[in-house]
């Protein structure tokens with residue numbers, strides 16, 4: 001079977017720079033696996049593909065099947081790690097226009113994501129779209145108190161209870177949350193929602209292979225067994241301590257070498273629009289894991305060739321503090337041939353009958369050379385196909401690389417103290433009890 005490939009031959013990094021980190025990687029590998037490093041109470045994801053709860057996994061199938069049968073629309077409420085992974089999978093593996101396909105072709109409900117913004121327009125428009133449709137919802141929040149999904153859930157719970165009456169609404173609402181504590185767990189108990197557990201030792205951004213990601217992905221009609229098979233094979237493939245044989249650790253090492261040379265921005269580039277949300281998921285994983293203690297690579301993303309006509313200028317010619325990681329799909333799901341045109345007014349007959357994927361590949365090759373010539377080191381991660389299996393494998397690749405990369409950088413890759421600051425200010429400005437003094441001082445600064 002083909003594998004994920006990592007190529008750093010265009011990174012302008014010397015052999016000895018990599019060799020120098022070999023011993024450190026080995027030591028950090030043991031720290032990770034023996035769970036002796038910073039954030040070690042959040043390492044549940046590390047062996048999860050091998051020892052996940054099979055009983056709960058079966059229940060995800062059963063529930064997904066029920067939702068697929070009785071729902072025209074499935075609404076997923078969540079933010080950050082409680083949302084991005086499922087969306088990444090559904091977009092990468094599924095149909096580009098999932099919701100617009102005729103129902104019989106889709107064989108799954110329309111899928112909508114909410115709870116990841118505070119836009120009234122977004123909610124109002126969603127309500128218009130789901131009118132007259134049978135709806136099920138899944139609320140996903142580990143803490144159960146995150147403001148954005150909590151507001152969304154309040155709105156949608158009222159909508160569901162109004163539409164179906166409380167008893168039926170309760171059967172159409174599913175919750176994925178902490179096993180014991182939190183506001184959502186309490187509500188789920190009271191209302192008798194069917195629930196799934198987010199393990200204590202798995203943080204939001206590492207949770208896509210738990211029910212957080214798997215339930216929405218299964219409802220969308222994607223084979224979650226294959227995802228877990230890919231993740232399990234990744235566990236094996238990236239288990240070795242030796243840098244030479246472990247592409248996942250090589251990626252961690254290469255990005256740190258580039259960072260130490262002033263390349264402080266990593267741009268994840270792809271040539272398939274279906275990877276858009278994978279890049280969003282990746283940004284949270286790396287941004288939240290590494291951006292702390294005054295350090296961290298800024299993770300950004302572009303979609304080529306779209307962004308070659310905008311960000312391409314900056315990448316080619318702007319400040320040289322960027323490196324690029326290209327995420328390639330070797331065999332895209334589809335291909336089409338460019339048609340011959342007798343008149344050739346557009347002068348494109350040199351492309352007649354060529355495969356569009358081939359044109360896209362040449363765009364990649366041409367850009368790789370142009371950007372490396374322009375002083376932008378390029379790393380390339382290639383996945384054979386955009387299938388559930390490779391999604392699972394890629395997720396684990398990035399997760400483990402992120403843990404190693406964070407440890408090399410010298411941070412705790414598993415906490416996120418910085419995200420609390422905006423929350424405190426927002427609560428204070430909204431008048432949440434307990435935040436009165438902060439509210440007063442913030443208002444003085446804002447409205448002086």
Ligand SMILES: O=P(O)(O)OC[C@H]1O[C@](O)(CO)[C@@H](O)[C@@H]1O
Nearest residue numbers: 080081082141142143146204419
């Ligand atoms: O699942 P929860 O607790 O609602 O958290 C959602 C997201 O919010 C964060 O805590 C950041 O605000 C992320 O780490 C997390 O993925």
